Amino acid sequence: MPREIALLDALVPTLLIAFMISVMLSWAMDWLFAHLGLYQYIWYHSLFRLAVFICMFSVLGLMIY
Amino acid sequence: MLVSVSTISKSRTISLVRLALRDWLKEDAPTMIYIMKVLMACLLAMWLSLRFELDQPRTAMLTVAIVMQSRTGMVFAKSYYRLLGSIIGIVVSFLLVAFFAQERVLFLVSMAIWIGFCTAGSMVFRNHQSYAFVLAGYTICIVGLPATITPELTFSIGVTRISEIIIGLISASLISDLIFPQRIGDLLTAKIRRRFSDFSDMLRAMSIEKIGEESSKYAALRIVSDVFELETFRASSGLENDASRHYRLRLSMLNAEFMQVSTSFHSLEQLLRRQNSTGNPQVVEALFSLYQLLKTVISVEDRSIVNEIEARQLATALKDLRSSLQQKIDLVRKALPNSLNASERLDFESGAELLRRFVDELYVYTSTYASLGSETTEAAKDAIANHPPRLGMHFDSLAVTLAGIRGALSLAAMACLWIFADWRSGIEAITIGIITSTLYASSPNPKKTVKQFIFGAILGSVFVYICNFQILPQAHGFLMLSLAVAPAIVIASWLTTRPAFTTIGSGIFIIFLMHIGFNSAYSANPITFMNDALADLFAITTSGILYALIDLTSSGWSRRRIVKKLRELVVSTCLEQLPQRPSRLETRARDLVQRLDGGHRAANVQDKQVIDCLLSTLEIGRAVIALRDQMNEVDDIAIKLQIADCLKRIADLYTSPSSRNQIDAINSINQAVSALENIMVATKLPQFTQHQLLTMLHFIRCALLDNDSVLSLHNPNAKSREGAIYAT
Structure with missing residues (x-):
C-alpha cells in the first residue's frame, strides 16, 4: 500500500483514510451493540469503545506499513 | 471522667x-x-x-x-x-x-x-x-x-x-x-424532577388570599430559560449515545407540554385575580372550591411529588379527576345563587372552562413525565409519531x-x-x-x-x-x-x-x-x-x-422592539389564514424573550414589562386560537362574520393600542356575545361549540378590560381610558 495517496491532487497520508474508516466502523459497531443491548455486559462503555477503536485502527495501520 | x-x-x-x-x-x-x-x-x-x-x-x-x-x-x-x-x-x-x-x-x-x-x-x-x-x-x-x-x-x-x-x-x-x-442524562433527570416539583409547589401555593401577588411572574421568567436550557441538554445528550432516540423525543414533547401547561396556569391565575378584584366574590369562591379538588390531587402527603413513580400515580389520579370534573362543575353551578346576572355566570363558565383545559394539559404533561421512568410502550411510541414538536428559530x-x-x-x-x-x-x-x-x-x-x-x-x-x-x-x-x-x-x-x-x-x-x-x-x-x-x-x-x-440586548430600544414583536404575534394569530397551533405560538413568543436575557434577572422594571407582555401575549393568543378552532364548526354566516369582526378589532387594537381601538374591540365582542346568547342562534349551534365560543370571548373581554394589563402601559391616553371603560 502507498503511504500517501492523492485526494483531489492533495497528498494525504493513507493513515488518515484508515483513521476515517475505523471511526466509521466503530460508529457502526457502537450502534449495533447499543441496538442488541450488548452494552449491559460491559463495565466501562467508553473504555471499551476506545479499545475497540484502537484495535481496528492498529489493524488497518499495520496493513499499510 | x-x-x-x-x-x-x-x-x-x-x-x-x-x-x-x-x-x-x-x-x-x-x-x-x-x-x-x-x-x-x-x-x-x-x-x-x-x-x-x-x-x-x-x-x-x-x-x-x-x-x-x-x-x-x-x-x-x-x-x-x-x-x-x-x-x-x-x-x-x-x-x-x-x-x-x-x-x-x-x-x-x-x-x-x-x-x-x-x-x-x-x-x-x-x-x-x-x-x-x-x-x-x-x-x-x-x-x-x-x-x-x-x-x-x-x-x-x-x-x-x-x-x-x-x-x-x-x-x-x-x-x-x-x-x-x-453524564448529561443524570443532570436531565434531576432538572426535570426539580421543574415538576417547583411547578406543583406553585400550584399548591395558589390560594384565595394570595391571588393578587406577583410571585408567579418570576417563575414565568425562570420557565422561559429552563425550556431552552433543557433543549440544549437534550440536543447534547444525543451525542452521548446512552439515551435512546425515543427518550429524547419524549423530552422535547415534555418541553412543549410544559410550555402549554404553564401558560394555561397563568391564564387561570389571571382570570381568578381579575374576578377577585372586580367580580362577584361568590363566583371566585365557587371556582376556588373547584381548584381545591386539583390541589388535593397533586399533593402527596402534603408535599409535591418528586419522581416518576409518584408521577404515574398522579397521572391516574388526574385521569379520574378529569372524568369526574364535569359532574362537579355542574354541582357547583347548581349551588350558585340565583341572584347572579348573565355576565357573572359567564365569569364562572370561563373559569371552569380554563380549569378543565388546565387539568387536561396537566394530565398529559404528568403522564409524559411518568413515562420517562419506564420503557417505551407501543402506545407511547404512536403518540410520539403523531406529535413531532420542535423549537424553531x-x-x-x-x-x-x-x-x-x-x-x-x-x-x-x-x-x-x-x-x-x-x-x-x-x-x-x-x-x-x-x-x-x-x-x-x-x-x-x-x-x-x-x-x-x-x-x-x-x-x-x-x-x-x-x-x-x-x-x-x-x-x-x-x-x-x-x-x-x-x-x-x-x-x-x-x-x-x-x-x-x-x-x-x-x-x-x-x-x-x-x-x-x-x-x-x-x-x-x-x-x-x-x-x-x-x-x-x-x-x-x-x-x-x-x-x-450598537447595543442590541440591554437597551430600552431592544425591549420596545420585543414588545412590538410580541404584539405582532397576536395580530398574526388573529388574522393569518394558516391553521394556528398553540405550540407554535408558545415557542415563537418565548424565543423572542429568551434572546433578551439569559433569564437570570427579573429585577429591573423594563424586564418585568417584557415578561408581562409575553404572558399577556400567550394568554390572548391561546384564547384566540381556541376561538378560531371553534369558529370552523360554525355554519351560521352571521355569527361567523361577527366573530371575524371581533378578531379584526383585536388585531387592530394590538397593531396600535389606543382607547378608541379598545372600545371598538370590546363593543364588537359584546355584540358577538349577545348574538351567541340569542335563543334562536343557540338552537342552531352544537351546544359545546356555543359554550366554548362564549367562554373564550368572555375571557378575551376580561383580559382587554383589565386595568393592570400590559396594553394599558403602552396606551398613550392612559388617563382618559378609565372613563372610556365606564362609558361602555
Missing part, C-alpha cells in the same frame, strides 16, 4: 470531619476533578502536536480549553460544532485567497461581509450552533490573513490548523469520556442585521488601522477583535462581558510574560514544559468553574494560549510579544466600544 470527655470530643471530631468530607466530595471534588481533566487534556494535546511536529501546538491547546466542559455530552456537542465551523471557515478562506489574494482592499471587504454574515448567524442560532458560526467567522482571520502575505502557503496553513484542532478535540473528548465521565431580523453590521464594522476599523498605520501587529489585532466581537454577540450583556474579558486578557498577558521570559528559557524536556504552562491553565480553568468569573477565565485562556512562546522550539521575542499584547488590548477595547455603540 477525663476519659469520657475525651471520647465524646473525639467522636464529635470524627463526625465533624466526616461531615466536612461529605461536603467536600459533593462541592469541591467535582471542581478539582474538572480542573485536573482540563490540565490533562491540554497537556495531552500539547504532547501529541509536538510529537507530530505540527507548527502550532497552541491551537490544539486552545481548542481543548474552549471545548472543555464539565458534562461529557456538552464536550462532544461543542467539539462537533467547532470542527464544523472551522472547516467551513477554512474552505471560505481558501476561496477568498484564490479570488482576491493580490487585492487586499477587496479581500478585506469580502471578509467583512462574511464576518457580518457569521455574526448575524450566531445571533439567530442558539448555543453550540451559534458557536459554529462564530468559528466560521474568525477562522477566516486566522487562516486567511496570514495567507494574504504568503498566498502560496494558504493550503498548508489551513491543513495544519485543522489537524491541530482535531488533535485538541480528540484529547478533550477522550479525557472527558474516560476519566470520571459526568424566531428572531428580530433588524437586530440580527445590526449585529452583522457591528461585526463587519469592527473588522473594518481594525483593518483601516492596519493598512493606514502600517501596523505590525495588525493581523493579531484583527484576529482578537473579531473573536471578541463575534463570540459575545449573543451574550445577554456584551458590554459587561467584554469588560470582564479585558480583565482576563490583562491577567493572561502577565501570566504569559512570566511564563515566556522567566520560566520557559530554563525549561528542558516535556516534563518541565508541562510544569511551566500548568499554573496558568489551572488558574484559568478554576476561574471558568465560578459562574461570576467565567469570562475572566476564558480571557486568560485565550490570551495565554495564543501567545505561549513555543512552536516546535522556543520562539518568544519580548518586543513582538509586547506589541501583540498591546494590540490585543486595543482590539478588545474597540470591540467593547462597538458593543456599547
Whole structure:
C-alpha cells in the first residue's frame, strides 16, 4: 500500500483514510451493540469503545506499513 | 471522667470531619476533578502536536480549553460544532485567497461581509450552533490573513490548523469520556424532577388570599430559560449515545407540554385575580372550591411529588379527576345563587372552562413525565409519531442585521488601522477583535462581558510574560514544559468553574494560549510579544466600544422592539389564514424573550414589562386560537362574520393600542356575545361549540378590560381610558 495517496491532487497520508474508516466502523459497531443491548455486559462503555477503536485502527495501520 | 470527655470530643471530631468530607466530595471534588481533566487534556494535546511536529501546538491547546466542559455530552456537542465551523471557515478562506489574494482592499471587504454574515448567524442560532458560526467567522482571520502575505502557503496553513484542532478535540473528548465521565442524562433527570416539583409547589401555593401577588411572574421568567436550557441538554445528550432516540423525543414533547401547561396556569391565575378584584366574590369562591379538588390531587402527603413513580400515580389520579370534573362543575353551578346576572355566570363558565383545559394539559404533561421512568410502550411510541414538536428559530431580523453590521464594522476599523498605520501587529489585532466581537454577540450583556474579558486578557498577558521570559528559557524536556504552562491553565480553568468569573477565565485562556512562546522550539521575542499584547488590548477595547455603540440586548430600544414583536404575534394569530397551533405560538413568543436575557434577572422594571407582555401575549393568543378552532364548526354566516369582526378589532387594537381601538374591540365582542346568547342562534349551534365560543370571548373581554394589563402601559391616553371603560 502507498503511504500517501492523492485526494483531489492533495497528498494525504493513507493513515488518515484508515483513521476515517475505523471511526466509521466503530460508529457502526457502537450502534449495533447499543441496538442488541450488548452494552449491559460491559463495565466501562467508553473504555471499551476506545479499545475497540484502537484495535481496528492498529489493524488497518499495520496493513499499510 | 477525663476519659469520657475525651471520647465524646473525639467522636464529635470524627463526625465533624466526616461531615466536612461529605461536603467536600459533593462541592469541591467535582471542581478539582474538572480542573485536573482540563490540565490533562491540554497537556495531552500539547504532547501529541509536538510529537507530530505540527507548527502550532497552541491551537490544539486552545481548542481543548474552549471545548472543555464539565458534562461529557456538552464536550462532544461543542467539539462537533467547532470542527464544523472551522472547516467551513477554512474552505471560505481558501476561496477568498484564490479570488482576491493580490487585492487586499477587496479581500478585506469580502471578509467583512462574511464576518457580518457569521455574526448575524450566531445571533439567530442558539448555543453550540451559534458557536459554529462564530468559528466560521474568525477562522477566516486566522487562516486567511496570514495567507494574504504568503498566498502560496494558504493550503498548508489551513491543513495544519485543522489537524491541530482535531488533535485538541480528540484529547478533550477522550479525557472527558474516560476519566470520571459526568453524564448529561443524570443532570436531565434531576432538572426535570426539580421543574415538576417547583411547578406543583406553585400550584399548591395558589390560594384565595394570595391571588393578587406577583410571585408567579418570576417563575414565568425562570420557565422561559429552563425550556431552552433543557433543549440544549437534550440536543447534547444525543451525542452521548446512552439515551435512546425515543427518550429524547419524549423530552422535547415534555418541553412543549410544559410550555402549554404553564401558560394555561397563568391564564387561570389571571382570570381568578381579575374576578377577585372586580367580580362577584361568590363566583371566585365557587371556582376556588373547584381548584381545591386539583390541589388535593397533586399533593402527596402534603408535599409535591418528586419522581416518576409518584408521577404515574398522579397521572391516574388526574385521569379520574378529569372524568369526574364535569359532574362537579355542574354541582357547583347548581349551588350558585340565583341572584347572579348573565355576565357573572359567564365569569364562572370561563373559569371552569380554563380549569378543565388546565387539568387536561396537566394530565398529559404528568403522564409524559411518568413515562420517562419506564420503557417505551407501543402506545407511547404512536403518540410520539403523531406529535413531532420542535423549537424553531424566531428572531428580530433588524437586530440580527445590526449585529452583522457591528461585526463587519469592527473588522473594518481594525483593518483601516492596519493598512493606514502600517501596523505590525495588525493581523493579531484583527484576529482578537473579531473573536471578541463575534463570540459575545449573543451574550445577554456584551458590554459587561467584554469588560470582564479585558480583565482576563490583562491577567493572561502577565501570566504569559512570566511564563515566556522567566520560566520557559530554563525549561528542558516535556516534563518541565508541562510544569511551566500548568499554573496558568489551572488558574484559568478554576476561574471558568465560578459562574461570576467565567469570562475572566476564558480571557486568560485565550490570551495565554495564543501567545505561549513555543512552536516546535522556543520562539518568544519580548518586543513582538509586547506589541501583540498591546494590540490585543486595543482590539478588545474597540470591540467593547462597538458593543456599547450598537447595543442590541440591554437597551430600552431592544425591549420596545420585543414588545412590538410580541404584539405582532397576536395580530398574526388573529388574522393569518394558516391553521394556528398553540405550540407554535408558545415557542415563537418565548424565543423572542429568551434572546433578551439569559433569564437570570427579573429585577429591573423594563424586564418585568417584557415578561408581562409575553404572558399577556400567550394568554390572548391561546384564547384566540381556541376561538378560531371553534369558529370552523360554525355554519351560521352571521355569527361567523361577527366573530371575524371581533378578531379584526383585536388585531387592530394590538397593531396600535389606543382607547378608541379598545372600545371598538370590546363593543364588537359584546355584540358577538349577545348574538351567541340569542335563543334562536343557540338552537342552531352544537351546544359545546356555543359554550366554548362564549367562554373564550368572555375571557378575551376580561383580559382587554383589565386595568393592570400590559396594553394599558403602552396606551398613550392612559388617563382618559378609565372613563372610556365606564362609558361602555
